Amino acid sequence: MSINIDSKLNDQECLWEVALKGELDVSTADKLKEYLHGLADQDMIDIKMDFKDLEYIDSTGLGVMIGVLKKLKVVNKEIYIINPRNNVRKIFTITGLDKIFKVEG
Template sequence: MAININSKLNDQINVWEVNLAGELDVSTAEKLKEHLHGLTDQEIVDMKINLEELEYIDSTGLGVMIGVLKKLRADGKEIYIVNPRSNVRKIFTITGLDKIFKVEG
């Protein structure tokens, strides 16, 4: 199980653009946590996390995203979940996190 994380700061719209591919679970969550917190340490802006290529997410991965969202919301910023696959979107819906995160696409 592996995850690939690519990110860049889009200066034009002042947002972190993060692309995830692979599987986000207990074995890869710490890598994502370190990466996302590293981004927020550089710049506190909205974050768009593209899940188009994410095949799987579990509660550990959701917990990482919630932790980062709390950090961003303290400064009035949001996380937008973009293009989740149907199985990943279902996890957000079942857990009610589709009401917490801004889910698009």
């Protein structure tokens, strides 16, 4: 499986906009982990992640998301998740992570 990651810095809203396409699982989680930690190392600001084209996420992917969120929380920043598909939203709801992450749309 594969994942494509696209990001840009939104200066007006002072956040990173990150779009994921594909599947976030054990085979792609390290790529996302390195990518997101790299963004946070550049600028510790909120991250808005668009999950519109994310087809699947597993526990390894959730772990990456939690790790990055912990890093951001140290400086009172958040990860916002927008446009999750129903199956991805369901995983966040079942695990209770919809109460930890800001899930919208």
